Amino acid sequence: MQRILSDQLAPYTGRTVRIAGWIHRRRLLKSVAFLIVRDAAGLAQVVVTDPAVRAEVEALPEETVVEVVATVVTNAAAPGGLELTDPTVRPLGPPAVPPPFDLYRPELAATLPTQLDHAPVALRHPTRSAALRISAAAVAGFRATLDSRRFVEIHTPKVVASSTESGANVFDLDWFGRPAYLAQSPQFYKQLMVGVFERVYEVGPVFRAEPHDTVRHLAQYTSLDVELGFVTDHRDVMTVLRDTLAGMFDAVGDRAAGALDTLGVTPPPVPAQIPAVHFTEALRIANAPADEPDLAPAHERTLGEWARREHGSEFLFVTGYPMAKRPFYTHPDPARPGYSNGFDLLFRGLELVTGGQRLHRHADYLAALADRGEPVEPYAGYVDAFRHGMPPHGGFAIGLERLVARLTHAPNIRQVTPFPRDLHRLTP
Amino acid sequence: MQRILSDQLAPYTGRTVRIAGWIHRRRLLKSVAFLIVRDAAGLAQVVVTDPAVRAEVEALPEETVVEVVATVVTNAAAPGGLELTDPTVRPLGPPAVPPPFDLYRPELAATLPTQLDHAPVALRHPTRSAALRISAAAVAGFRATLDSRRFVEIHTPKVVASSTESGANVFDLDWFGRPAYLAQSPQFYKQLMVGVFERVYEVGPVFRAEPHDTVRHLAQYTSLDVELGFVTDHRDVMTVLRDTLAGMFDAVGDRAAGALDTLGVTPPPVPAQIPAVHFTEALRIANAPADEPDLAPAHERTLGEWARREHGSEFLFVTGYPMAKRPFYTHPDPARPGYSNGFDLLFRGLELVTGGQRLHRHADYLAALADRGEPVEPYAGYVDAFRHGMPPHGGFAIGLERLVARLTHAPNIRQVTPFPRDLHRLTP
Structure with a gap:
């Protein structure tokens, strides 16, 4: 008999x-026992009346893995209106050691450190x-939105010879005897790939040796990176970002409706035109x-409160x-020296996305590095590529965990x- | 006017x-010049007859980024039966420095090291x-196949406190002053996540400090990892792998037909039942x-030649x-001591996928480590989780680059x- x-x-x-x-939960009443079985799709209620089966069930603690063969019957009082009766129960492994917290309670009553120490359970x-x-x-919505707009997915190196975002906050690595770093972002690579595909995205880990311990930083997080060529300026990038976010929240509504219910949350509507203020105005x-x-x-x-109140x-968006x-x-920004064609997107008052238009002329890169007193050499493999023809382009990066936390x-x-x-945590 | x-x-x-x-190519004939423009979708032929425009075009080397406004006309002799006439040509950046090889020739006539040194072009x-x-x-086909079978995508740590596959071939890392390693696979995490979702997959980088320099090894590659619970044995895993590969090749045919044409290749049919031989028979x-x-x-x-000839x-599949x-x-393998419920899948005579059924009882992990004379402590966060109820499970990992190379x-x-x-290459 095939498992369902x-x-x-x-x-x-x-x-x-x-x-x-x-076994998600056992409720051992006097005349009947209920066994709640948890599988990939949710919960099923099994009703045990046979004393022999009940004795077996009593010996199986919560989290033991079992197989149940039983009859499906309707019961208006049961969750979902259905339950399983007259079961045989066969453990698929030894009796489980109970976890250090009860998984069957509606809330997980354990401190976050305890949860993280016992993450697998x-x-x-x-x-x-x-x-x-x-x-x-x-993430599925992110990809679907971009796939439908002819973006190509890429996979880029996570170990690099020079840091991408700044010299600070990088993890050092020994690469066959040579110094190397964990990539802080796929920034350089996604820009270079605009030269190949015009429009690219990547979903992958990035690494920041953040020396501070906050509720919104991780030392490894999943970055949803996008880059596109042939833009007029950063506003074309903001349009793609808006549509991507809308596609992501739509996918969450479609594909994770049960999960939203469990958490009692609803994805917010993404305005057709997300309000934008210049940095000076912000x-x-x-x-x-x-x-x-x-x-x-x-x-x-x-600013988050202001956007909710006023718009x-x-x-x-905060631009410039x-x-x-x-x-x-x-x-x-060609019109306002000192200000950039870069933007952040705040979601409920927290920076969720950073993006902008990038330089696309080789000479501009040389000037920008010289301005900052930085040598070109560590960036040569990146900067040199701009001699070979690159269109005006820009992009953005969404922090996946931050988005989900905020949502x-x-x-x-x-x-x-x-x-x-993070700073303290390297296991499990 | 919107760009098309x-x-x-x-x-x-x-x-x-x-x-x-x-500018993919210029052909400067006596009475007419042809400008071949390459964009994300392919090539377009622009016909230049105006001497002033021709003079402009002559100053723009291959790979310069341009915008062309022109009239679409049919011409049976042109590629695709259409060309653009009466153009104005506007560069979107400075004239490009020609790459060290001609991109417009059908074959890229440069040694592989030269290509890799100049990868962005x-x-x-x-x-x-x-x-x-x-x-x-x-990769899109991989995800689509598994999504339709209720697998959940996960993202796991790429920096770990102990090595996963063996003590050798790991990259050492300094993690806030503590020793750490780049993950050789998401093996432990995907198994633990079977306890959460039953069926999971991950697309992500893995790192192997391979000391040898071969045509089939990389020190970072993209691993397509799958793990599923409630299997009878490794054969259930092989069935999912077969269907996943079929879904991947179907997606390649559907979504990358032009690319297949360019390379003159056709994805091979994946047999409904992939032939399998036991290791001893192999x-x-x-x-x-x-x-x-x-x-x-x-x-x-x-073995690859044998499978083609005989089947x-x-x-x-090589099992056991x-x-x-x-x-x-x-x-x-419960029936053959000394042999495993592990398999490899060979694709055209090269190992493409490794997989198998895993241990799922805590006591079996302790015994397996003791047998090998390995301490439990470095694996505690992984092994301990098996005390809390894990179903029989197994999985596999496909090397993405190897699959594409073979295909x-x-x-x-x-x-x-x-x-x-790789051993030698850390840039670009």
């Missing part, structure tokens, strides 16, 4: 089926796994001094960040990351 | 359009970019001594590899890898 999943019972009403999964809790299902759906809104070179987290929060939008605070490959109202990014890596 | 791509000309016949791209050659389009299509077929513990590359080639199949040559988490008959895996990393 817990959400496939209905067509088998009145018949005998085989299901399998984890904590992630089985429906609230933790729901966040990861949302994450998978969001400083005014945030009551920050006009000579601030960047936005602090408190400023971003104020009814959970999203806000000062050149001094953006990487050397950033394209300046699910998780106070700490580690809650939506299966096995986080 | 070179494969969108037909509906505009008789009208003026704007295209943009790279070499990859623009239609034969090189075609392989990467095939790669993207194969040794006999390969005329290897019966006590060989593993298959050498020459044996694999012989008309480009694919061959000796336990001694498989990792400690491998499930033994496209590339003699060296580096030809289908955009920016390869």
Whole structure:
């Protein structure tokens, strides 16, 4: 008899089926025992009345893996209106050692450090796994949106000979006796690949040796990187970003509806036109001094509230960040010297995406590096390529875990990351 | 006027359009000049008769990025039956420095080291970019096949505290002052995630500090990892692998038909039942001594020829590899002590996929490590999870670059890898 999943019972009403999964919970009442079995599709209720079967079930702690052969019957009082009766229960492994927290309670009552120390079991809790299902759906939406716009997926090196974003916060590596670094972003490679495909994206790990311990930083995170050529300026990039986010949230709604229910969240609508303010205007809104070179987290929060209040939008573009605070490959705003064609997208008052137009002329790269007193040599393999014809281009990078944390109202990014890596954590 | 791509000309016949791209080739004849423009969709032929425009074009070397506004006309002699006449040509950047090889020739006439040294431009050659389009299509097919079977995509740590496959061939890393390693595979994590989702997959980089320099090894490659629970044994895993490969090749045919044409290759049919031989039988077929513990590359080639000759199949499963040559988490064959429920899939006589059933009982892990004289402690976060209930499970890992190389008959895996990393190469 082929195993079926817990959400496939209905067509088998009145018949005998085989299901399998984890004992999510046992409720041992006087005259009857309920066995709740958890599988990939959800939960199924098994009713045990036979004393011999009950004795077997009593010896199987929660999380033991079992196979149940039983009859599907309707019961309006059962979850989903169906339950399984007259079962035989066969363990598929030894009795499980109970985890250090109860997985069957609606909330996972363990501190975050305890959850992370026991991640392989904590992630089985429906609230933790729901966040990861949302994450998978969001990535599927990211790819689907870009595939339909002729973007090509790429895979680029994660070990590099020179740092991409700045000399700080890189992990050092021994590469066959040579010094190397973990890539902080696929920035250079995605730009170079615009020369090949015009439009590219990559979903992959990036590494930041962040020396601070915050609720919104990880030392490894999943970056959703996009780059496209033949743009007029950063606004073309912002349009693609808007459509990509809309596609991601649509996919979450379509593919992870159950997970959204579990967490009681709804993806916010992405406005057809996301409101945008220039950096100088953002400083005014945030009551920050006009000579601030960047936005602090408190400023971003104020801007998030402002966008919700003034525009009814959970999203806000801030454009025109000062050149001094953006990487050397950033394209300046031709109309406002000192300001860039770079932007951030805030989602609920937190930077979720960084992007912008990039330099595309070789001479501009040489000048930008000279301006910053940086040598060209470490960047030669990247900068040299711009001698061979590159179109105006730009792109952005979305932090996946940050997006999911923000969407699910998780106070700490580690809650939506299966096995986080940070200053303190290298296991499991 | 909105830019259109070179494969969108037909509906505009008789009208003026704007295209943009790279000057792929100029042919400066006496009375007329042809400008071949390359964009994301292919090539477009522009006919220049105006002496002023011709003078401009003569100053723009190959690979210069240009925008062309011109009239679409039919010409049976032109590629695709259409060409662009009466153009204005506007460069979108400075004149390009010609690459060290001609990109417009049908074959890229440069040694592989030269191509790799100048990867950002070499990859623009239609034969090189075609392989990467095939790669993207194969990965799309991988995900689509597994998504339709309820697999969940995961993203796991690429920096780990202990090596996964063996103590050798790992890259050492300094993680905030602590020793760490680049992950050789997501093996442990994908198994742990079977406890959460039953069925998972990951597309991501893996790192092998391979000390040898061969045409089939990279130090970073893209691994397509799959793991599934509630299997009877490795044969259930082989069935999923067969269907996944079929889905990948179908997607390549659907999504990368032009790239296949460019390279003149056709994906081979994946037999409904891929032939399978036991390891002991494989040794006999390969005329290897019966006590060989593993298959050498020459044996694999012989087996590949045998599968084609005897079964008309480009694919061959070899099952039941000796336990001694498989990792400690491998499930033994209950019927044949010393042999495993592990398999390899050979594609055209080369190992493309490794997989098998894994141990799923905690006690079996302790015994397996003790047997090998290995301590449990470095694996504690992994092995401990098996105390909390894990179903019988197994999985496999496909090497993406190897698959594309084999499919496209590339003699060296580096030809289908955009920016390869190996013993010698860390740039670009």
